[in-house]
Amino acid sequence: MSGGLAACAAxxxxxxxxxxxxxxxxxxxxxxxxxxxxxxxxxxxxRQATDGFVTLVFFGYxxxxxxxxxxxxxxxxxxxxxxxxxxxxxxxxxVTTDPRRDTPAVVRAWLDHxxxxxxxxxxDSITIARAQESLQLAPAVIQKPAAADTGYAVGHxxxxxxxxxxxxxxxxxxxxxxxxxxxxxxxxxxxxGWGRR
Amino acid sequence: MxxxxxxxxxxxxxxxxQAYPGVWLFILGLGLAYAWALLRLPAPRLAGDERPTSAPExxxxxxxxxxxxAGLDWPVGVLAAGYLLSVKTLQYLLIxxxxxxxxxxxxxxxxxxxxxxxxxxxxxxxxxxxxxxxxAVANGVLVATHLPVVVDNVAGSQLWTLVLxxxxxxxxxxxWWPALGRLPELHPMSYGARIGYLGLNVFLPTVPASxxxxxxxxIYGLYELAPRVSGISAVADQRVAGLLMKTGGGxxxxxxxxxxxxxxxxxxxxxxxxxxxxxxxxxxxxx
Numbered sequence: 001m002s003g004g005l006a007a008c009a010a011x012x013x014x015x016x017x018x019x020x021x022x023x024x025x026x027x028x029x030x031x032x033x034x035x036x037x038x039x040x041x042x043x044x045x046x047r048q049a050t051d052g053f054v055t056l057v058f059f060g061y062x063x064x065x066x067x068x069x070x071x072x073x074x075x076x077x078x079x080x081x082x083x084x085x086x087x088x089x090x091x092x093x094x095v096t097t098d099p100r101r102d103t104p105a106v107v108r109a110w111l112d113h114x115x116x117x118x119x120x121x122x123x124d125s126i127t128i129a130r131a132q133e134s135l136q137l138a139p140a141v142i143q144k145p146a147a148a149d150t151g152y153a154v155g156h157x158x159x160x161x162x163x164x165x166x167x168x169x170x171x172x173x174x175x176x177x178x179x180x181x182x183x184x185x186x187x188x189x190x191x192x193g194w195g196r197r
Numbered sequence: 198m199x200x201x202x203x204x205x206x207x208x209x210x211x212x213x214x215q216a217y218p219g220v221w222l223f224i225l226g227l228g229l230a231y232a233w234a235l236l237r238l239p240a241p242r243l244a245g246d247e248r249p250t251s252a253p254e255x256x257x258x259x260x261x262x263x264x265x266x267a268g269l270d271w272p273v274g275v276l277a278a279g280y281l282l283s284v285k286t287l288q289y290l291l292i293x294x295x296x297x298x299x300x301x302x303x304x305x306x307x308x309x310x311x312x313x314x315x316x317x318x319x320x321x322x323x324x325x326x327x328x329x330x331x332x333a334v335a336n337g338v339l340v341a342t343h344l345p346v347v348v349d350n351v352a353g354s355q356l357w358t359l360v361l362x363x364x365x366x367x368x369x370x371x372x373w374w375p376a377l378g379r380l381p382e383l384h385p386m387s388y389g390a391r392i393g394y395l396g397l398n399v400f401l402p403t404v405p406a407s408x409x410x411x412x413x414x415x416i417y418g419l420y421e422l423a424p425r426v427s428g429i430s431a432v433a434d435q436r437v438a439g440l441l442m443k444t445g446g447g448x449x450x451x452x453x454x455x456x457x458x459x460x461x462x463x464x465x466x467x468x469x470x471x472x473x474x475x476x477x478x479x480x481x482x483x484x
């Protein structure tokens with residue numbers, strides 16, 4: 001990940017996919033065929049609703065003390081700085097790995113701290129686990145809560161999976177991805193010809 | 198057991214109190230050393246420009262130690278080391294400016310003179326207090342301790358955080374010497390030159406402060422990727438840090454310059470023949 005005092009918001013038009021700050025996947029991943037529940041309570045057909053958009057998917061939970069809020073905060077901050085024509089081509093989708101506590105209302109309130117444009121999804125544990133498996137992510141593990149105590153943690157993947165306009169994920173972003181990394185990569189992911197080849 | 202406040206990498210911030218005995222020992226050591234110097238050193242034969250230790254000096258040294266303690270211990274020390282850049286800036290003001298200034302004012306002239314009695318120490322003190330050297334040291338330390346490569350790589354180490362904190366404190370003493378130093382043998386300056394010196398130091402830190410205020414993205418990975426505290430975003434935290442460095446540091450220096458200006462004015466307005474301390478060889482600001 002790059003660092004330094006100066007930050008470039010626009011990214012470079014001449015950058016190649018291998019210059020992306022995320023990890024390029026050898027074999028791209030297909031969008032999961034899954035329908036979850038959005039924060040307004042309506043069904044959300046993931047593939048159909050995000051078709052043709054750069055879609056950043058992250059599995060986490062709202063009580064997460066570290067990784068989830070940092071990823072969401074960084075994405076929210078960067079999207080606010082991007083050219084609106086770029087930003088409107090990007091959807092950020094947060095899928096809870098803790099559906100017991102993360103009701104649609106809880107997820108919505110939490111996401112609104114970062115961006116009102118973020119999409120929050122919940123569903124039953126089996127469907128969520130299947131979605132993670134289809135993206136080759138380690139399934140989330142709920143640590144056993146103490147009796148009558150809801151203060152448990154959920155172990156989950158720290159990767160953000162980035163789908164491009166071709167509805168395939170060619171690159172994933174680990175925890176540690178900085179805002180300036182996103183600012184360089186997101187415009188490129190939007191411009192990238194993967195979806196038009 | 199953690200001895201010194203450093204970044205608790207990957208651990209969420211908690212308001213649960215934690216003990217940092219290294220900080221206590223450091224503050225206690227400084228306080229005891231001062232008390233020992235006052236109580237145990239043979240009563241000095243005061244030179245013409247020296248006075249016995251005064252009550253205000255005792256208050257100032259006590260305040261200086263309190264500020265130093267507040268800046269190094271939980272919660273400021275830990276928040277500064279790994280969570281919020283704004284708190285790191287506050288810490289810098291506390292331990293790098295306010296505490297050294299108070300402690301310097303609280304150290305009587307006879308004790309300062311004793312501290313530089315050794316030949317090597319005296320030569321080092323003379324070299325460090327030459328005009329422009331304190332300016333370079335203070336601002337060099339300010340920049341060096343804020344370089345991303347430094348901040349991002351040493352935060353998790355208690356030892357390195359301790360070293361950096363001590364460097365900042367030492368730089369604070371060197372910084373204040375031209376303005377508050379009271380020994381004629383160590384390059385005293387006129388009131389006007391002291392005010393000019395402080396004025397320069399108002400404007401130089403504007404450069405790093407501007408980076409904080411105007412950077413579109415967080416400069417330090419440490420604070421950007423740290424678990425969030427109180428919901429403040431990394432960029433907002435960075436802007437607060439920039440404003441604090443500019444306004445907090447500026448207010449401190451402008452305040453000191455104002456006091457100095459009025460003392461200068463009073464000194465100039467005194468009718469001839471009245472015994473008034475003069476900065477170069479005499480009392481100077483802060484008495």
